[in-house]
Amino acid sequence: MQYHLPMEQTRNKDNQFALLLKANNERVTSPRLIIFRQLLRGSPIPMAKLRVKSALDGVDTATVYRTIALFTRLGLVQEIGVGSRRLLELTDNFGSHHHHFWCTKCGKIVNFDDNHLEATLDALASRLDISIESHQLEISGICNACQ
Amino acid sequence: MQYHLPMEQTRNKDNQFALLLKANNERVTSPRLIIFRQLLRGSPIPMAKLRVKSALDGVDTATVYRTIALFTRLGLVQEIGVGSRRLLELTDNFGSHHHHFWCTKCGKIVNFDDNHLEATLDALASRLDISIESHQLEISGICNACQ
DNA sequence: TTCAGTGCAAAAGATTTGCAAGCCG
DNA sequence: CGGCTTGCAAATCTTTTGCACTGAA
Numbered sequence: 001m002q003y004h005l006p007m008e009q010t011r012n013k014d015n016q017f018a019l020l021l022k023a024n025n026e027r028v029t030s031p032r033l034i035i036f037r038q039l040l041r042g043s044p045i046p047m048a049k050l051r052v053k054s055a056l057d058g059v060d061t062a063t064v065y066r067t068i069a070l071f072t073r074l075g076l077v078q079e080i081g082v083g084s085r086r087l088l089e090l091t092d093n094f095g096s097h098h099h100h101f102w103c104t105k106c107g108k109i110v111n112f113d114d115n116h117l118e119a120t121l122d123a124l125a126s127r128l129d130i131s132i133e134s135h136q137l138e139i140s141g142i143c144n145a146c147q
Numbered sequence: 148m149q150y151h152l153p154m155e156q157t158r159n160k161d162n163q164f165a166l167l168l169k170a171n172n173e174r175v176t177s178p179r180l181i182i183f184r185q186l187l188r189g190s191p192i193p194m195a196k197l198r199v200k201s202a203l204d205g206v207d208t209a210t211v212y213r214t215i216a217l218f219t220r221l222g223l224v225q226e227i228g229v230g231s232r233r234l235l236e237l238t239d240n241f242g243s244h245h246h247h248f249w250c251t252k253c254g255k256i257v258n259f260d261d262n263h264l265e266a267t268l269d270a271l272a273s274r275l276d277i278s279i280e281s282h283q284l285e286i287s288g289i290c291n292a293c294q
Numbered sequence: 295t296t297c298a299g300t301g302c303a304a305a306a307g308a309t310t311t312g313c314a315a316g317c318c319g
Numbered sequence: 320c321g322g323c324t325t326g327c328a329a330a331t332c333t334t335t336t337g338c339a340c341t342g343a344a
Binding site for chain 2: 072079080081084086101103104110112114116117120121123124125127128129130131132133134135136137138139140141142143144147
Binding site: 027028029030047048051061062065066 | 307308309310311317318319
């Protein structure tokens with residue numbers, strides 16, 4: 001099996017993952033680890049593909065759904081909308097805060113973050129008199145390579 | 148039947164709607180008008196509910212799907228993600244540009260817009276060297292009433 | 295009149311659920 | 320060992336498709 005992260009980092013993440021589960025009285029099982037590692041590969045993945053990939057490792061479809069529901073409940077996974085597709089990815093708990101830019105020409109999805117944007121949102125929150133728990137921005141357009 | 152807009156405004160919208168269809172060589176049919184008016188009521192609506200409401204007016208489920216696909220193709224309708232739900236609403240072509248704030252406590256969805264935010268996005272676009280076609284921001288948190 | 299658009303029914307996919315067996319703690 | 324998890328299969332729900340008929344232009 002091949003990882004996008006060096007093995008040492010993967011171990012770290014696996015560890016962090018195990019701790020999070022235990023802290024919530026959830027068991028660390030083989031299917032859960034397999035699915036977590038799939039998500040750890042980085043790019044947002046559609047449920048259908050996650051199901052297929054997990055099946056290769058012997059994980060049943062029903063288990064994938066139950067696991068994603070669990071991960072979501074634990075705030076480990078979130079669903080993002082890119083165009084009309086729904087994709088799954090690890091939340092900021094297991095990565096840095098970011099947003100998505102989707103190139104409508106080549107389909108590439110680029111993560112980005114912007115301090116100024118975050119500041120703008122803070123100001124917005126006080127203007128609207130709300131307290132922000134989370135926010136998600138999706139920008140679509142043409143990337144520099146495609147222009 | 149009851150509308151959220153005064154009848155005169157509804158007529159205007161119906162008109163605008165008919166023109167858009169005709170401009171795209173699409174026919175103005177009863178099911179399409181029924182579904183359009185449903186969306187015109189304002190708040191984002193899940194497909195399931197739209198299906199049920201349309202059925203009350205005798206519109207078949209398959210037609211609802213085909214119509215929403217058409218409206219999306221014409222840039223009349225967009226799908227937004229609020230929490231884990233997917234909701235349908237008219238695009239900015241039939242309303243003013245806005246984003247969504249979702250109160251996780253009372254479930255209310257509030258539309259808002261912010262000039263400063265738009266300016267920030269413009270700046271971001273030039274920094275990332277991309278050209279933005281559209282953007283969608285979803286903020287979730289607690290509204291002032293629930294605090 | 296003509297053919298795009300619709301209803302109906304069936305097919306295809308996606309998601310959920312019940313239950314016996316397996317495995318983590 | 321005990322009970323949470325899983326795999327498997329069946330049930331549900333959602334979305335798509337084929338086809339004959341209807342109605343908008």
